[in-house]
Amino acid sequence: MAESIPSDATPAHDDHHHEEPSFASKYIFSTDHKMIAMQYMFTGMAMALIGGFMAYVFRMQLAFPGIDVPGYGLVTPANYNSLVTNHGTIMIFWVAMPVLIAAFGNFLIPLMCGCDDMVFPRINRLSYQIFLLSAIVLLGSFFVQGGGFGGAWTAYPPLSAKAEYSLTPLGSSIWLIAVALEFVAFLLGGINFVTTAMNARAPGMKLYDIPMVVWMIVIASILFMVSVGPLIAGAIMLLFDQVLGTAFYDPDRGGDPILWQHLFWFFGHPEVYVVLLPAVGITAEIITVFSRKKLFAYKTVLHTAIGTGVLSFTVWAHHQFIAGIDPRMAHVFTLTTLLISIPIAEMMFVYIATLYGGSIRLTTPMLWALAFIGEFLIGGVTGIFLGASGSDIYLHDTYFVLAHFHYTFYPIAIIGTMAGVTFWFPKMFGRHMNENLGKIHFWGSIIPFNFIFIPLFVLGLGGQHRRVFDYTNFPDLSLPWMQEFRVIATVALLVMLGFQILFLYNFFQSIFKGRKAERNPWNSNTLEWTTESPPPHGNWPELPTVYRGPYEYSVPGRDKDYWPQNEPV
């Protein structure tokens, strides 16, 4: 049928004749959602290594000021600015988003919804290609005159608008262009995710039968697309200020620098939930499988996630309490910010209720999922101090903010990702990862993580400012114990980075040499486990039909404790 009419959406899959595709068409120009997911994941992993290396360099500088950092050399103030700016940018836009949304979204949505590919496969391929281009453009900015952008990842003008402040005349524009390209890539991807999950599900799969992780990725994509519009508007204005000499943000010429902060944070705060929700969804899948219980209050979780999304558009100015906004407005944003902790707390309680009374199996993915709950809780609770305008005035721009932020994003981007990767690894590659190495890597990442950021909380309460490059220049602002805490954090970081080598070894060794995985190694219900591991091109020889929801575990009266979605009664 598809071959007779040159439709705009079909020709990607006309593979009735099965000759072996060339290397390029199989691995580089593929329109297969699973291959695109792998491309996103491996690009994200490479960027995570680069972002991690940056963290290593500036943490070394902070612990041992003026040291010749092994593998990098002397860190100048300009280098330091570029490194912290691009560490933040890379970890959020080129690691968290591509892996959590794009890689898992691409891999899971068609498989969990029971269709053979995304509805717009070529747009999907274009999405990855633009994403790859954006990554290359960003990394390229380090090699231009002045180096990579050094105005902090929030790019506040006038720091970002004027080269005499950021000292990166070309880097700041290239940074903006790279971020804009990355947004285009995720727009294209997001359109695909939402349309596929809504239009192309297996027969019988009603809205409340969709696995939670798919819902979360769909909601996150919508949040991203709604929030990104104003930021694109703001970014164009910033680019005009940098390149064409307009004065949108220049107070000397009638502009308003706070305007950028509004446009940026209107995007920036929902962005937290854009990456949080997929991690929450991944956790839901893992917790139900490894406690052999139904997800507690499926509909409530879903409605809460939607409510959180709506509420997340009303909290942005809590980033600007000391930017000179009206104190009465600060009250309103304090209120909304404290309100948004309620739905997230509710999700945590839902997970605990799911665990309650279950037969818990502490596999590696389950450990990561449990760690996500525990560690994110710390991030959430410390956020309350920053959301309340009264205490935020003291804590603003200290390491307390930084530690809080990392206690939210590390659980999301690293713990959530690790949970997902270890859980779906058998499906992705058809082999198991080594469970013992996985557990060693888990503890080797979690314990040092707390040793990095708990000292930073204390330093923040002690008043350490997040933008200071070398505290030996300000002996009056620092105490001897504070320097010791900086060293503790850096040493913990080195330990944590060291354990990631173990992960990389386990990951790549298992891809080629791991124990072979069957179709459904975890005895899970969702549709992706009903096909071969790894799934063939087209996913199923015959597309499945769905008869029930995704979390029917330990149903009384059945001999098996799971009940796959596609199994007829």
Added chain:
Amino acid sequence: MTIRGTEPLGPAGEGRRPGTIPNGLFGMLVFVMTEIMLFAGLISAFVIGRAAAPAWPPPGQPRLPVEATAVNTLVLLASGAALILAHRHFHQGERARMRRPMQFALGLGAFFVLFQGYEWVRLIAQGLTLTSSALGSYFYLVVGMHAIHALCALVLLGYANLRLQRGFLTDSLFGAVETLWLFVVGVWPVLYWVVYL
């Protein structure tokens, strides 16, 4: 093998999963959501910028062509109306009768963009440029963003016309093109009201 949900459909949508709207239309609706927020961001920036200015419009700057653009706005609205007419014929299955309104929609849209370009040339000659004042900056930013959208949508509209002539216009493609063009038409009166008046 075809991808589920993407089979080419007839004008009445036979073969589609019951209860779903065509993929192209759905995807474009999601995209237009982003676009609405983009223009909301631009409009709010403009309103804030205008409120912060000591005098508006800034002294010594040429006035915007309010009357001529009002006429041009009507031209654009007529283009949208023609497309809605084409939509009705499309869903009644009368492909032959929708050719004329489709061509009208394209032609009127093209006239709108060309006339806007002509106005820009005149304004630049009168001294309103991107850097001459806040008015100039915001004018070219907001109206220029709309012009870029109009151009892209016109290209798609032309493509849909071509597909219609060859008899290949799917409801997925038509739905997508129609949604984008009606967005371009619909957002313009708002921009005219905010920027020109």
